[in-house]
Structure formats: C-alpha cells, structure tokens
Amino acid sequence: MARKSKTGFLEWLPQQQLVQNAFLDRIRDRFERFGFTPLHLRAVEPLDVLLAKGETDKEIYVLKRLHADGDSDAGLGLHYDLTVPFARFIGENAGQLTFPVKRYQIQPAWRGERPQKGRYREFIQADIDVVGRDKLPLHFDIELPSVLIDILDSLPVPPVTLLVNNRKLMEGFYRGLGVEDVHQTLRIVDKIDKVGRDGVRKMLGAHLDETTIDKVIALSEIRTTDASFAEQVRALGVSHPMLDEGVAELVAVMEGNAHLREGAIVADLRIARGFDYYTGTVYEGMMAGFESIGSVCSGGRYDNLVSDAGGKGRFPGVGVSIGVTRILGVLIGDGRLTGSRQTPTAVLVALNSDADRPRAYAVARALRERGIATEVFHEPLKYGKQIRYADRKGIPYVWFPETAGAGVHEVRDLQSGEQVAADPATWEPAADKATPSILET
C-alpha cells in the first residue's frame, strides 16, 4: 500500500517506486529523442520571482532558517511549478544559451494546498519548454501535443485527451463583444467545471449583460475534434483582429495534429488555464476515467513570462508539464500498477559458508560486469532461508556457486523451479526477468 500521509506528502514502497522510476525513465528517454536537453534548477527561488507571476494564491512555502542569524535567507520560497524558475534561469543566462532553447526538467514542486485525491503538497512534474529569442514560431505550439501524446501512449495509463484552446481567441472574442474586464471574464469561465454553467452565468451577470453572457457561454461550449470549431466561432458573429489571430493559431494546432489517434486532441473553447502568464495556445490533458482528479498534463504559450536581467530582451515560450505524481497517485495508489518485484536484483548468489565468500563474490562480479543486477546473500544460512529471501523480494534467480564441483555452477529459476548448470561469463537471464517490469491489474 502507498503511504498517503494525511498531510499530502506521498511516498512509495520499493515495489511501487520501481514503477515510478520506469515512468520517469520512459518520459526522459522520449524527451531526449525529441531533442530536449535536461536542466535541474534549484528548488528555492526568491519570493519576488515566485510572486511576480500573479500566483499568490498557490500557497507558497516560505523558508526560514531555524537558527537565522541575519537576513541572508529572507525572502526565499519553494517553487510551485517548473516554468517560473525556468523563465528566471533564461533571463539570467540568455547570453550563454543557444536559442531556441528546448529543455526538459523533472523535479518536485511544492504547494501548500488542501490535500485531496490527485492533489499533493509535494509532487513531481515532468516539463518540456521551448523558449526563443525575440520570436518563437507556432511550429512548437503544434509539435508539443505530438510529443505529449507519443509519451503518454507509450505508458501504461488510460488514454489521455488533450484539450486545446487559445487565449487570443477568447480574449479577442470578449473584446469583440465589448467586454471590459477580459481577465475577470476568463477567470470566471475557467471555473465552469467547478460551478457549472448556471454558476458561471450568475457570476458573469455582475458585470455583463444577458446577450453578452449568452455569447460568452456559447463560445465556451464549442468542442470539436478537428478544425471545424472555427466555423462555429464565426457563426457567433463576433469580430476582432485578435480573435482572428487566435482562431488561425488554433486551426494550425488542430490541423498539424490531425495524424494523432482519434480523441487524442480536442479543440475545447472553455479551457482557460489558471496561470496568468499564458498568452496564446493553452493545453489541458484529461485521463479517461479519471477526469475528477483534474488535468494530468497542462501548459501553454507564454510570450511575456521571460525577461532578461536588463528587462529589454523578449523571450516567448511554450511548454507543457506532465503531472507525474497526480497520474501515479491514482494508478499506483489504487493498486492498478505495481512493480513485478521489490528490487532491481535479478540474481541472488547463495552463500554456502564464510569460506565460500570469495567464490560467491567472483560470480557476482562476473554477472555485474555484464550488467546483470546481482547481490550475494550476506550470511551462510540454510539454502532454504536464502531462497525465501529471494522469493519474498521477487528476485527471479538464485545462483549456487560451484556446488556441483569446481568450476561447475548451477542457477535456479524460482518461478519454474528449474535448476541448470551455468557459466557466470556467459549466462543470461530471460529477457522478461532481467529488470523489474510494470504489472497492470
């Protein structure tokens, strides 16, 4: 069982941790195949960096030294996402980077939110972002959904649907309607999943008239699996240059991803994303059967998040984040995924007596040299006890060094019970037993 602390800090047992590591290895491998380079940034940021992005409601954890002897650490906090620190890093290091920068980053983030299913106070995110200097082609807005779906489809998770929208489309539409407080309207529409359509109507009623509200609601209800949303938007009879720009961008994203599997990507015009820094495309991925935990990946285009130290450079970016802990919190936490064993060890070398240690160690060294994870049992207990240890950890093979005579070794497959002669210089475990695998239940 998972350790689900009441305080919202999740930890895995070895058998579960091996699943998370396999996920992260896969994600990392795919990120690299697409040409993203790793960064690992500090977890600690100046508070002014964390607060400048309008995220004061994200329950930032502030740091204070237990034995503070001055102010040198005043004003530091833990990052609540990986985008804001990356933006800070780009601003600081622009002169030493080659643009566009394509980076991935897999690290925990912290938010002091109320813990609930799918929400933890410490959680691992796997992010990719592309940041350009002065400009960034729409190409990357189009490419990111392909990368995401390629990765998620390669993992043992229920199908993910990526909902896509465009902030320019929404803002342009609202402006075309004469709405004055565009951002407030966005924030209210973003709550439609929480408060429902009537709730949104009511909240909008405070500053918009009925006809305008009808149009705002009508826009938010458009949802298509291809670029045909554009006609439905036009049918609402609103016009604004920013709306046209947003529609064109979203059409390009949908058409550029027409090769993805049915249902992989959907234009959903109610998706706004909470973060204030998005300026164009926004993404939000929902996992089939787990819609109640919220989005399992999300992101978008941010044209103004990054500025260099002098504040003069412009570095538009676009990125997406996979909520690894949110996904695994339900899939491992509910027991749907588990590891095939409790350790990477493929072979336990049995120890017959203390005098036999050198022989046992020699076997282990020979196997490890060829990449086979091997441990030597630590005490010359009865073989039955050594085998039971292997069995309990799920170690698939037990090796008996030279028990059948000098130079003659035997290895037992614990699952089949079969025991055969083997040479440490050439023997190989079965392909499906060399490393732990993920079991789906």
Next chain:
Amino acid sequence: MARKSKTGFLEWLPQQQLVQNAFLDRIRDRFERFGFTPLHLRAVEPLDVLLAKGETDKEIYVLKRLHADGDSDAGLGLHYDLTVPFARFIGENAGQLTFPVKRYQIQPAWRGERPQKGRYREFIQADIDVVGRDKLPLHFDIELPSVLIDILDSLPVPPVTLLVNNRKLMEGFYRGLGVEDVHQTLRIVDKIDKVGRDGVRKMLGAHLDETTIDKVIALSEIRTTDASFAEQVRALGVSHPMLDEGVAELVAVMEGNAHLREGAIVADLRIARGFDYYTGTVYEGMMAGFESIGSVCSGGRYDNLVSDAGGKGRFPGVGVSIGVTRILGVLIGDGRLTGSRQTPTAVLVALNSDADRPRAYAVARALRERGIATEVFHEPLKYGKQIRYADRKGIPYVWFPETAGAGVHEVRDLQSGEQVAADPATWEPAADKATPSILET
C-alpha cells in the same frame, strides 16, 4: 560558466547539466547492479524527526505557508540529509518491507550553511543504505567500500581515498583510558583538521590530563593502508572490551577490502564523523587534490537510528552517501569537466520549405523509433542558418530529406564535413556521437 549564486544555490548550463546527468546515470546503474532498490522520499519532514538526531546545528530550513490559515503545516522542515528520512520511512513501513532492505536514494538536501567552495545550501546526494531487522551482519560494512570505489573509479574524477575508522574503537579506547565524557572527546578529535593537533590538545586540556591527552592524540595519528593499525593500537597499552570489538570490526573491513587498488582504503583513526547517530564503522572519502573541500563521500554504521512506530523494533543500518554536488561543484565549476554538446540531439533534420514539413517529420519519426535523438529545424531558413544552429549546439549531424530526389536523403557530419546518402530506416550515427559524452580538460 556555472551559475554560482552568492546564496549557495548552484545551477548548471545545458552543456554542464549533461555531465551531471551522465554521473547520476552511472551511479544509479551501479547501485542497481549491486542490488540496491530506489526510493524517493518527500523533501519535507516533521521538525521533531529532523531535530531528534542531535543535528540542530545543521541549519535546518523550516517551512511556513505564505497564506497560513492554521497550524496544519507547522513544524515542517527540509531534510538536511537522506539518512534521517530513510530511518523514519523504515520505522513507519517496517511491516511491509523485506529485510535487509538495500535502498539507494538520489535527491537534493538543504542546509542553511555559510556558502563556500564545496558547500552549497542545496546539494544532491546519492546514498546507499542497508538496514536489517534486529541484526545486520558486518558483511555490509565490508561491502560498502567496494561498491563506492567501484563507482567512483568508473567516473572521470580524481582518485578517492576512503578513510575508515570505528566508533567502538575510539569510544572503547577512551573508556579504557578512563575518559568520562566520551562524546565530547570524540567531537574535539573530529576537529583536528580544522584546529590542528595543538588546538585539539588545548581543547582536551579542559577535561583530560596530559598523559590521557597524549594517548588520545597518539591514537588519532594512526593511519595504515592495511590491518596493521591493530598492532599500533595494542602498543598504546589501553584495554577495554569495546575497544577489542571495534578493532576486530575495523580489521575485518580492511581485510575484506584488500583487493581494492592501492590507496583506495585507509584505516585512519582520527576520523569521527560529526553525526551523533554512528555507532561503529565510519567512512569519509577524500578526492586527490581536493582535500580542502572536505569529504566527497561519507557514512557509517548506525545501530540505533531507526525505531518503529511502537519504539520496540531494532533496525541496525549502515550506509554511505556520495556528495554529487560537492564533487561536480569543483570539477564542472572549475571547467575540468564539460559536456561534448548542449543537447542530446544527434541529428538535426533540415527544413527546405513549409511544404516539406511532412517529409522532414517522417525522417525524424523513423530515426527516433530507433532511439536516435532527432529534432526538425523549426523554420525553412537558409540551410546555412540551420547548420549554424546545429553547430552552435554541437549537434553532430544535419539531415537533408530527399534533396537529391524522391527517396534519396543525405546526411552531413558537421565535424568532418562529409555528406553521404542515407536511409532513415537503417542509418546509424557513429558510436561516439550518438549521445553526448564528457570532455575532460
């Protein structure tokens, strides 16, 4: 250049980060080959767990929510090492684990210390520990140095010498001498590198007589590359059962590691380690030429650190920690190690025109399917500009899709300038160019 923040938080540029990742991959691979299983524990611990181990001087970072609405997060702090959280985890989960537990853990830790060369406020540690139930054979104290040296010798770092001592040996010796405050004496002797022999003599003078001080100093000056330290200890004429036990253990560790290269392991009887929880073997690794930054790996035996929830179980452990950030802080930071390029990308697919995108993407897909890291250039700029981008990032190959006619591709090796026909289904990069490598300067 590295980002060395004045506040002690270190960050790497892409070319440097690839070196750190290669280090961590190697360490992780070796840990797994030796049969250690991964754990990733939360960074946040209850303060009482952090403070119970006598480490109040470690400058713990305490957390406070920016918008605290109650006490639910009161009393949390960031871990200052990976051993104390692991001990807490074992105590909480003992019923669900198979003992001995052999785990590795690679995570950052935080200490609000004064930043200096080799000391950072956030730093990555790579730990292995073995914890038994009720008992833990000395076998593991003997095995850990072999694992450590195997790993460190496989990395491009200066040779590391592992200094080993035993707390029982020191404490038993002091008790045999009639010293009353054994722990204070330990702590003073531990400062010998900082304050020198005369400084230690002076500090010991406050509670010990001259003859006793002479013996204490004489013990601390024993240093042998084999088990012969034991004779030198006996020659000092002190006797105590705990001393005998400590000597026997340290002899076993030295003899059990006699196969290691010359200078890999040294019995050094002044090594005490600051942490109060060590009860037997202690380790401290020094990197040749970088002794001034302190130990680059360290650890020891702790028989009483872990207790289960009821406080009745006994879980003796032994572990070592590699100070990854301390090592790389000087080796990358001083420019001795750098990555061969700025990205994992091996192939940049050139883009001739927007109409050519499908062809370029098809090539990229075919290469990625075979594990070759590939990106498509994002705009149909002049080939010269696309090649310059590849060159600046150190991408070794540029692919020109079907430029020589339908189905005929060419790939250019940017280093040699050679351009040859290639098939995306079968072409392979040179082995030394497939992934970034570490350059030593």
